[in-house]
Amino acid sequence: MKLSYNRLSHQGLRFITNYLKSDSRITSVELGANQFTNEGALYISECLALNSTITSIYLDNNKFGKEGAQLIFESLKSNSTITEIDFRKNNIGNELAEFVSECLKVNSSITSIDLGDNKMDQQGAQIIAECLKTNSKITKMTLLGNNFRDEGLKFLSESLKSNSTLKSIILAGNSINKEGAQILKECEKLNPKISISIGAISK
Known part of the structure; x- marks a missing residue:
């Protein structure tokens, strides 16, 4: 179901999510760039709590x-079919890292998650790093366009050294300089199974 960039109203979204609560055929739902607010998040979270066939949601x-972000990730705690979620460009901040971390502690199905461009900094990086130390499901995580800088990368690199599940992490656009790039390069040496994308190096 491809509904991104459709200028959907919350009324329209409510109709769609009510339908999806009992639908057993649709596996992918794209709702990006529709200007949904917390009201929309409520309808989406109610849908995710009941739907058992959707595997990817954008x-x-x-x-x-x-509040909306918290509702969505709270509902995903009990969802056992979603494997991929794209939540980039929602500008939530470090609180998003907290919501996601708490969700991934109990969710058993999510393997790919995009949290790019959400205005997280070193604090957010630290929270995500702690989550990755124990998570054994995530294979791909996208964190591009945040503001982790070297301090945040140090937190992440420590968790990545011992994570045996993650195969790809995208960190481009995080103001990575030569020191940060070296930290991540050493991390790849210690954990050769993981691919770390850093993009351009800042001066």
Whole structure:
């Protein structure tokens, strides 16, 4: 179901999510760039709590607030079919790292997650790093366009050294300089199974 960039109203979203609560055929739902707010997040979270066939959901580039983000990731705690979620460009901040971390502690199905461009900094990186130390499901994580800098990368590199499940992590656009790039290069040496994308190196 491809509904991104459709200027959907919350009324329209409510109709769609009510339908999806009992649908048993649709496996992918794209709702990006529709300007949904916390109201939309409520409808989506209610749907995810009941639907058992959707495996991928794209919620990028909306206007969910912190409350909306929390509702969505709270509902994913009990969802056992979603394997991929795109939540980039929602500008939530470090609280998003907390919501995601708590979700991934109990969710058993998510393997790919995109949290790019969400205004997280070193604090957010530290929270995600702690989560990755124990998570054994995530194989791909996208964190590009945040503001982790070297301090945040140090937290992440420590967790990546021992994570045996993650295969790809994208960190481009995080103001990575030569020191940060070296930290991640050493991490790849210690854990050769993981691919770390850093993009251009800042001066």
